[in-house]
Amino acid sequence: xxxxxxxxxxxxxxxxxxxxxxxxxxxxxxxxxxLRPGELLGVxxxxxxxxxxTMMSLMGLLPxxxxxxxxxxxxxxxxxxxxxxxEHLRSVRGAGIGxxxxxxxxxxxxxxxxxxxxxxxxxxxMGMDKAQARxxxxxxxxxxxxxxxxxxxxxxxxxxxxxxxxxxxIAIALACDPKVLIADEPTTALDVTIQAQIIELVRELRTxxxxxxVWITHDLGVIxxxxxxxxxxxxxxxxxxxxxxxxLGNPQHPYTRALLTTVPSVRGARTAKLNTIxxxxxxxxxxxxxxxxxxxCPQAFDRCARENPARIPVGGGHDVACFWDPATNGARNG
Amino acid sequence: xxxxxxRRILTAIPTLLLISLVIFFxxxxxxxxxxxxxxxxxPAEVRAKxxxxxxxxxxxxxxxxxWLKQFVWVEPLNLFDHFFGTTxxxxxxxxxxxxxxxxxxxxxxxxIPQTMTVIGTAYLIGIxxxxxxxxxxxxxxYSWFDQAGTFFAMVGFSVPTxxxxxxxxxxxxxxxxxxxxxxxxxxxxxxWESFLKQARQMALPVTVLALFNAASISRYMRSSVLDNxxxxxxxxxxxxxxxxxxxxxxxxxxxxxxxxxxVIALGIPSIFGGAIITEQxxxxxxxxAALIGAIHANDLPMVQTLTFIFATLIVTxxxxxxxxxxxxxxxxxxV
Ligand SMILES: Nc1ncnc2c1ncn2[C@@H]1O[C@H](COP(=O)(O)OP(=O)(O)OP(=O)(O)O)[C@@H](O)[C@H]1O
Ligand SMILES: [Mg+2]
Numbered sequence: 001x002x003x004x005x006x007x008x009x010x011x012x013x014x015x016x017x018x019x020x021x022x023x024x025x026x027x028x029x030x031x032x033x034x035l036r037p038g039e040l041l042g043v044x045x046x047x048x049x050x051x052x053x054t055m056m057s058l059m060g061l062l063p064x065x066x067x068x069x070x071x072x073x074x075x076x077x078x079x080x081x082x083x084x085x086x087e088h089l090r091s092v093r094g095a096g097i098g099x100x101x102x103x104x105x106x107x108x109x110x111x112x113x114x115x116x117x118x119x120x121x122x123x124x125x126m127g128m129d130k131a132q133a134r135x136x137x138x139x140x141x142x143x144x145x146x147x148x149x150x151x152x153x154x155x156x157x158x159x160x161x162x163x164x165x166x167x168x169x170i171a172i173a174l175a176c177d178p179k180v181l182i183a184d185e186p187t188t189a190l191d192v193t194i195q196a197q198i199i200e201l202v203r204e205l206r207t208x209x210x211x212x213x214v215w216i217t218h219d220l221g222v223i224x225x226x227x228x229x230x231x232x233x234x235x236x237x238x239x240x241x242x243x244x245x246x247x248l249g250n251p252q253h254p255y256t257r258a259l260l261t262t263v264p265s266v267r268g269a270r271t272a273k274l275n276t277i278x279x280x281x282x283x284x285x286x287x288x289x290x291x292x293x294x295x296x297c298p299q300a301f302d303r304c305a306r307e308n309p310a311r312i313p314v315g316g317g318h319d320v321a322c323f324w325d326p327a328t329n330g331a332r333n334g
Numbered sequence: 335x336x337x338x339x340x341r342r343i344l345t346a347i348p349t350l351l352l353i354s355l356v357i358f359f360x361x362x363x364x365x366x367x368x369x370x371x372x373x374x375x376x377p378a379e380v381r382a383k384x385x386x387x388x389x390x391x392x393x394x395x396x397x398x399x400x401w402l403k404q405f406v407w408v409e410p411l412n413l414f415d416h417f418f419g420t421t422x423x424x425x426x427x428x429x430x431x432x433x434x435x436x437x438x439x440x441x442x443x444x445x446i447p448q449t450m451t452v453i454g455t456a457y458l459i460g461i462x463x464x465x466x467x468x469x470x471x472x473x474x475x476y477s478w479f480d481q482a483g484t485f486f487a488m489v490g491f492s493v494p495t496x497x498x499x500x501x502x503x504x505x506x507x508x509x510x511x512x513x514x515x516x517x518x519x520x521x522x523x524x525x526w527e528s529f530l531k532q533a534r535q536m537a538l539p540v541t542v543l544a545l546f547n548a549a550s551i552s553r554y555m556r557s558s559v560l561d562n563x564x565x566x567x568x569x570x571x572x573x574x575x576x577x578x579x580x581x582x583x584x585x586x587x588x589x590x591x592x593x594x595x596x597v598i599a600l601g602i603p604s605i606f607g608g609a610i611i612t613e614q615x616x617x618x619x620x621x622x623a624a625l626i627g628a629i630h631a632n633d634l635p636m637v638q639t640l641t642f643i644f645a646t647l648i649v650t651x652x653x654x655x656x657x658x659x660x661x662x663x664x665x666x667x668x669v
């Protein structure tokens with residue numbers, strides 16, 4: 001990816017807080033990233049690290065209350081999505097930015113036909129009439145590899161398998177040729193062979209349609225296979241970010257290094273048992289004032305408990321938010 | 335679908351038979367005799383003759399058999415004759431009221447319009463105010479509107495209709511004199527003026543019943559909408575850029591109605607029960623009043639017949655609820 005290209009999506013300083021009965025939960029803390037045209041950005045992190053909340057905050061999809069997007073800027077096509085009118089936001093949702101959710105079993109409305117649900121955004125955003133929308137919906141179902149597409153438009157979601165439903169979700173997300181596709185763990189709820197098919201499908205669609213993709217997953221193996229760039233999240237922050245090869249080949253953050261050791265290797269020698277990262281991810285009751293990972297970190301030293309590290313570029317578009325330098329096994333300069 | 339309906343109707347028959355049996359024998363056990371309605375001045379042998387002709391001396395199973403035959407065969411034929419001017423039922427003995435010595439069904443046919451106009455209107459109005467209130471309360475959960483709705487619903491179904499009825503009468507007819515407190519059954523709607531009169535006399539009983547029904551239905555609707563608002567498909571609809579209106583009135587409403595329609599259908603027979611009281615309070619001369627009158631007069635055939643009609647309504651609306659459920663929810667298959 002050429003570094004100079006104008007990003008399609010530019011997120012700066014995003015902060016999201018949940019107001020709950022037990023106090024505030026700071027789920028997203030000053031997250032900044034950008035997405036360049038046609039690029040596939042992988043997002044990894046443990047459960048609860050704030051991946052979904054970050055992406056939903058971008059599009060105002062979190063229920064408020066309890067969610068409160070406190071600060072930040074989300075620039076898409078020259079508009080700040082956090083400050084624009086509801087009307088403009090709705091015209092971006094589904095048209096400029098498509099969304100695929102984790103659970104295809106519950107993400108479709110059970111009482112409407114699949115055809116109706118695909119046609120809805122087409123009629124709203126593209127101003128198509130019924131016949132045009134139906135034709136396009138059929139093309140979309142064919143595009144995502146559903147056999148007998150014309151017939152299946154009349155079927156209800158419960159008549160599709162999980163994998164097929166996720167294909168329908170992809171068809172809906174792609175209906176209006178979005179510039180950006182956000183896929184939030186699109187394969188987690190599916191079994192392994194179906195997962196592989198869906199990943200293959202997205203890879204194919206990406207070369208065909210050329211949209212930029214944000215792909216959230218727990219699976220570093222998937223990231224290694226399809227992503228251009230990867231972003232590692234922890235405690236609602238981005239702790240490391242860079243091109244896939246560099247981040248996975250030369251991980252800088254102890255958390256990324258730990259994540260990599262948890263990936264079981266199929267080909268290599270079997271370890272006695274699966275590696276795990278000790279401890280629990282934090283639930284942040286306040287904005288972080290120390291490194292969120294320091295109490296689980298094998299490399300932590302006193303500074304980590306006093307100060308929250310900022311992201312430091314380490315060259316080649318790679319940056320990390322850590323005081324420790326794996327090259328010297330000591331404190332990083334700066 | 336058709337086989338499903340047929341099968342459900344067939345399975346309903348034994349249920350209804352059992353219910354009719356229980357109703358007939360239970361009511362028959364009630365103390366009191368139809369003879370008490372015959373003036374004491376009537377000589378003893380004449381009295382015996384009258385009782386004989388009423389068939390009260392036959393054993394109970396004979397009377398049950400006769401009553402059942404009359405209920406399912408003779409009376410429907412009579413109704414048919416009534417509407418089409420035919421004479422199929424001529425010469426067949428009908429269910430005769432002890433009280434009036436005239437056919438029970440004549441009385442019922444006479445009373446139904448009163449009950450239907452008051453109760454039917456009340457239920458419809460109740461539903462029409464309950465659904466929007468339920469939807470909006472859920473959409474703005476914990477807003478002042480929702481809190482007020484919760485309060486009124488609680489008052490609505492915890493205060494009995496005979497209390498609200500009397501209260502409304504005291505305020506609006508006695509104190510303010512806006513509406514009549516007694517329902518005039520003989521009023522015929524012929525022109526604008528009599529229509530206004532009818533509307534005015536219906537206002538209080540309809541309000542009482544409508545509020546009572548709206549209270550519970552709005553609660554069901556609220557919880558159903560709340561349930562659905564938290565579903566993933568709502569987030570999908572929003573992510574597609576649908577307006578809040580479409581999300582709420584298209585996606586959420588359709589799903590929320592599924593359980594509520596069942597509740598509404600199942601509630602229809604039970605409002606007849608509630609209406610018994612309201613009819614008493616406002617002196618509406620409907621079916622409820624007929625039932626109470628018959629109980630007072632030991633008019634066993636009338637009580638048995640009316641009770642069984644209510645039971646049949648319950649079974650019928652159960653079936654209707656099931657069918658509606660299937661129409662609204664594509665996941666239900668009729669097997
Ligand atoms: N509705 C909510 N109310 C309160 N806290 C919430 C709510 N939704 C999310 N959170 C908090 O936000 C944090 C981030 O959650 P998020 O769903 O973004 O995690 P994630 O990285 O997507 O995890 P997963 O991989 O399991 O999907 C969690 O700590 C969670 O407790
Ligand atoms: Mg998530």
